[in-house]
Amino acid sequence: MKVHGLIMSPNVRKVIVALNAKGIAFTNVTVVPGTDTPEFLEISPRGLIPAFEDGDFAVSDSAVIMEYLEEKFPETKLMPANPRDRARSRWFTEYGGSVVFPPCGTIFMQMMANxxxxxxxxxxxxxxxxxxxTLPPILAYLEKQVPEAGFLFGELGIADISLLSPFINAEYGGYEIxxxxxxxxxxxxxxxxxHPAFAAPLVEEDKMRQAVLAQAV
Ligand SMILES: N[C@@H](CCC(=O)N[C@@H](CS)C(=O)NCC(=O)O)C(=O)O
Incomplete structure (x- = not known):
């Protein structure tokens, strides 16, 4: 299995953390944001990272990829069982991608990447x-949703991964909740x-981040 993208991207990280949480081995193929080669567009028609390959099958979009992993590897569950909770899980996944990611991405892009x-x-x-x-009403909403202990549906799941990952990029840009x-x-x-599923990629990312910061001197 191959994850195409840059591990420091919040959306790529989501897929990597989901794979780690399920204990699935994968290879990360480095693809920088904005790549528009015909080969990459073949597996990611919008030209966005991440893209994912499983043998002769390819698909893109972090939420779609994570749900594919959930269906293909159901042993370690990253989504709750009952329909209402599953719908709420998808809601938070969507909210993480379309609402939390943009302002966190802006902080990261402007304060670190640029x-x-x-x-x-x-x-x-x-x-x-x-x-x-942008962020205060989002944080006020999430403050009411997240649990005192553990994660949204008990163990760490796709919904948590989707909400948490963008904040890591905001933190790289100096933002703290x-x-x-x-x-x-x-x-x-x-x-x-x-959580161990996040901790491993974060060690790798730290090396990358230090390298980027060092180049800037
Ligand atoms: N909904 C997509 C969003 C992916 C996305 O926005 N990826 C960004 C990096 S985090 C990207 O590839 N940006 C490059 C560009 O906009 O050209 C997903 O969840 O995978």
Whole structure:
């Protein structure tokens, strides 16, 4: 099995964490965002990372890939069993991808990728908007949803992975969930990052991050 993409991308990380949580071996093929070669577009028609290959089968989109993994490898469950919980799991997965990811992605792009990797200037107004306007209502909503202990449906699952992953990129951009305002969410985030399925890729990412930061000097 192959995961195409850059491990530091929040959407690529989601797939890698899901594979780790299920104990499935895979190879990460490095593909940088924006790759539009005919070979890559064949497996990811929108040109977005991640793309995924399982033998002669290929599919893209992190949520689609994670659900494929859930159906193909049901032994370690990353989704709850009953229909209502499954619907809620999909809701949080969607919310993580379409609502949490954009502002977190902006902070990461502007505060880390642009200055240190692309050597472009930072749009501080976009960062301020993400932090002061976009994120607070999202965090207030999530504060009411996440549990005091454990994860949304007990063990770490696709929904948690999808909500947590973008915040790691925001943290790379210097953002921290304010534990005074959103204590349950801040603790949930810390728990998620410490989960073994997240911890392993984060070690790799740290090496990559240090390399990017060093190049900038
Ligand atoms: N819904 C997609 C979103 C994927 C996505 O936005 N990937 C970004 C990197 S995190 C990307 O490839 N960006 C490159 C571009 O926009 O050209 C998923 O969950 O896989």
């Amino acid at each position: 200055p240190y990797y692309y050597k472009r200037s930072t749009d501080h107004a976009a960062v301020d908007e993400a932090i002061s306007e 304010d534990a005074a305002k959103w204590p349950k969410l801040a603790a949930y985030y810390r728990r998620g990052k410490a």
